[in-house]
Amino acid sequence: MKRQLLYKFIGNLKCVLFGILVTLRFANLTYAQADTCQNPAPPVITGSAKFICRNESVKLTASGCSGTVVWSNGESGTSIVVKPQQTAKYMAICRARPGCISCFADVWKITVNTPNAPVVASLTKISCADDAVTLIATNCSDIVHWSDQTTGTSWTGKLQQTTTFQATCEQNNCLSNPSVPISVQIATPAKPVLSVSKSDICAGQSIQLIASGCLGTVRWTDGNEELVRTVTPYKTMTYRAVCQIGSCRSDSSESVSVQVRTAGQKVNLATTLSNGCPFQTADLSKAITGKNPVLSDVYQFRMGPSLEAAIVQSPGAVQAGTYYVFGRNTDGCYTDPVAVTVQIIPCQNPIPVCLSNPATVAVRLDSIDWAKGMVRLTAQLGGSASSASWQSDGGGLFTDTGLSARYLLSETDRQLGKIMFTATTPDPDGSGPCVSMSIKQAVMAPSRELIGLSKKVSEPVWLMEGGASLVELTYQLTVANLGTNSLKNVQITDDLDAVFSASGALIRSVNARADSGFVVNPSYTGRGADTTLLSSGNMMAGKQGHVWLTVRLDVSRANTLTFSNKATASGVDVNGGLCRDRSTNGTESDPDLNGNPGDNEEPTLVTLHSLESEEAKTVFIPEGFSPNGDGINDKFVIQRLPVDLTAQIEVYNRWGHLVYRNPNYKNDWDGTINQGVSVNVAKEGLPDGTYYYQIRLSDGREYVRFLTLAR
Structure with a gap:
């Protein structure tokens, strides 16, 4: 009985050992175990240069590795030649065998000194032949080269035909990409x-x-x-x-x-009026002796026989002289004038006219244009008042005076936002009993409304579409109401032709979506006249909203792989005024927090490091991702993986420690740890940084590269 039990135990032990061997055999087929290796020392990187211009090559060499050197750009070998299009950092590891790697080598940074392209503007878009044309280049602090081989920040010359201009910027012996082309049309303007x-x-x-x-x-x-x-x-x-x-x-x-x-007739009037003591004035309306049947009851009293003559300010109390009366028919046409002569019989001790008919003055604000710095006012006189003078408590200038005044704002007026105007009639009798009259009118600046716009671009994504290799760029535009009142008719314009088509890139498709409350223009293409991306929307003060714009491009024939973009936001404030802002890079429209988004206009720049490799035509592995929950690049996604293949993935930190492993990866890694001492901490996220990965496909292909995790 004991022997039978012993045989049974030995048999069970053999099954267990066989199972363990099978399991280990299977594990070796799927993953090489990393915890039994002797990690090699990191390689030492040297290079032929650290500072270059765009399109120059640098040779990088890694020494001290007895295994395989894997570089951060995906290449392997003891030396590589790179041609970065923008400042880039290169790292490497020494790989003794799969899963057995060194720490990261010290970074070799290559600074690409290529300056930004100049921004060229013309003082006129249409000119006559032989007229002097001037173009100005900005955004270049060194030497500007024009397409006709001349240099300088401005170009002036005479053109005989429509001409397109471009310029480049030379800085530290490096030359920028050409500027966006600008055309000056030579043509006689069309008559209006x-x-x-x-x-x-x-x-x-x-x-x-x-x-x-x-x-x-x-x-x-x-x-x-x-x-x-x-x-x-x-x-x-x-x-x-x-x-x-x-x-x-x-x-x-x-x-x-x-x-x-005209009305073609005259008013029936008494042509002479007289008055005497104790009165020193007469009432012109007394000249109207009866109703004129074909006329309305509207009359005008003027100082001369023309409708352009000055109006009598106080027809009920005029002094001696000749005045002119116009009637008006029911069609609104005035009659020919009739002269009325007023005679005043003098008194020995007359009562001053200014006491019996004191002067009055009122002020009407006709218009205010704070943007142009102009205010127009009119003084309305009554009684014995015959003229008015103007004063203000500001530092501006009166360019027109009299009853109608035109005032130009000073910079002090703009800053204070308030001006007090005073209209004054003169003292009619000096030291006598009558006094001058004055009235004040305050003019306030319209409430200052501010709109801000920022623009952020995600990492480029390569795609295959109809046999063509395309790159997909997704922009997030954030528009903010930074004023104190609501904005309506909020719009965003984005000219994609100027960004991509001008550089030879072909726009294949454009898609946009926006937060609720905004209306995306369904006909938006970003080309030609269809550059209005957001067609309407309302925003409360202090609120912001988002628009996402995805552009697919064919850059196979582009003359540059660096694209610089700006968009424009506008809105209508409570006073009907238009406020606008040019976008700045990032997600904050006022990054310096000075309350003025208008002084932040950094372009949103994206550089494609190279065209897609032949390898990427079947499988695309991104250079990085950003698991921050914003809906963009939140997962590490392997694209164009054939449905019949599976992927195994291992991710290591810069010290060679395994931090993530998945034998059947489903594009669901969000940057959390599932290996090592932190595995028991629920959903702990890896810190931002660079990581090394090994991906093995079930058909035997293997990819060993670096990725960037940035939240």
Whole structure:
């Protein structure tokens, strides 16, 4: 019985040992165990250069490794040649066998000194032949090279035909990419087309004159330069205009005429009025002796026989003199004037007119344009007042005075945001009993509303589409209301042609989405006239919203792999004013926190290190990911893996310690640890940094590279 039990125990032990051997055999087929290796020493990296220009090559050599040197760009071998397009850091490890690696070697940093491309602007987009054309290049602190081989921050010359300009920036003997092309068109401006809101009016009625079809400045024959203007003609008038761009003028437009007519009759009036003691004034309305049946009950009293003459300020109390009375019919047309002579019989001890009819003054704010720095006011006089003078407590300048005043703001006025105006009538009798009159009118700056925009780009993703290798870029745009009131009609424009097409890249597709409350323009392409990305939206004060824009590009024929982009946000404030901002890089529209997003305009820059390799046409492994929960690049995703293959993954930190392992990876790693001493800490996330990985596919292919984890 004991022998049978012994045989049974030995048999069971053999099964257990066989199972262990099978398990170990299977484990060796799937993973080499890393905990039994003697970790090699890290290699020592040397290079042929640390500072280069773009497109220059550097040879890197790793010494001190008896195994295989694996570089951070995916290559292996004791030496490699690299051609970074922007400043880059290179690392390496020494691999004795799979799973047995050294610590990371010291970083070899290669600084690419290529400057940013200049920003070229023309003082005019359309010019006449032989006119001087000036272009200005900014964003370059050293030497600007123009496409005609000249140098300097500006280019001036005469053109005979439409010409496209580009410039490059040379700094520390390195040359930038060409600037975005800008064209100067040589053409005679088209003559404007004029129209009038009404061509048959009564004298004194206002009409609108409209000039269209001019891309420059409209110059009317009477000197006015507005596209839409309001005029009040008192006689039949003919209007013409030309279009001027620079010193180049179009032919004169076709004329438009405005026929001005009168009522064709006179008012029945008493032509003489007299008054005597104790009165020293007369009432002009007494001249209207009866009702005029074809006229309305509206009359005007003026100082001269023209409707352009000054209005009598106090018709009920006029002094001796001649005045003119106009009637008006039911169509609004004025009659011919009738002169009324007023005679005043003097008194021996008359009561001063200013006591019986004291002066009055009121002020009307006609318009305020804080952006242009202009305020217009009108003084309305009454009683014996005949004139007014203006003062302000600001530092600006009155350019027009009289009853209508025009005031130009000073910088002090702008900063204070408030001006007090005073209109004063003169003292009519010096040391006598009458006094001057004055009134004050405060003018406040409109509430300052601010909109801010930032723009962040995610890591490029390579894709295969229809046999073509494409790169996908996703931009996150954050628009913020930094003012004190709500904004409406919030819009974002983003010109992709200027960013990509101008550099030879082909835009394959564009997709956009936005937070609720925003409306993405369904016809947005980013090309031509369709550059409005966000067509409308409202924002409360202190709130912000997001728009995500994904662009797929074919860069196989691009003349650069560095793309610089800016977008523009705008909104309408509570006063109907337009506020706007150019985007800055990142997620904060006002990164310096000075309350002014307008002084932050860093472009959003993305550089594609190289075109896609042949290897990546079947499997793409990203250079990194950002598991921060923002919905972008939160998982480490292996793309284009055939469905019949499985992937095994091991990830090591810079000291060669295994921190993550998965024998059947499903693209679900979010940066947490599942190996080592921290494995018992629930969902502990790895710190930001560079990690080494080994990925083995079930068909035998192996990838050993580095990745960047950045939250």
